[in-house]
Amino acid sequence: MKHTGWIMSIVVAATLSACTNMNPQQQGTVSGAAIGAAAGAGIAAISGGSGWTGAAVGAVAGGVAGNIKGGRAQ
Template identity: 70%
Template sequence: MVRRQSRPCETARHRDHLVRDGRARSAEEQVAEVNMKRSLLFAAVLTAAGVIGCTSMTPQQQGTMSGAAIGAAAGAGIAAIAGGSGWTGAAVGAVAGGVAGNIRGSKQQK
């Protein structure tokens, strides 16, 4: 009886560097995937904190916070697409969204 040598166990961790078509991913692609996962986790945590924190706010405060959050997300996305700094885009978007949300929230409160 001839015994075949068994191959080492291929787990998902060992295959992380492969793409579906079998070619190896570059280091940049692996870093980009990790950064995307971190960004999604951060966005989920930020969204949950925002929803929980808004329960005892006035309509004007809620408008300011939601406007700032939406503006920051939009600003970061636009800046990333345009090739600029995502952080700068998020900051500018948060300020603009916060001002617009404050104005809208004050009108709702009346």
């Protein structure tokens, strides 16, 4: 479980470094997914669930919300 934080940090850093040529909807999707994954993993860890499952569910929910919000920003 100690390696999960490092892996998530690397994935988020790699994802955010590729955001320079994206439109607002794409940026919202990526940002929402990253924030959702972190929040989902944190909530799962606090509640005693699987961090990976929480991250996956959070990433999907955050990605959808970010896509909708980013689409309205155009």
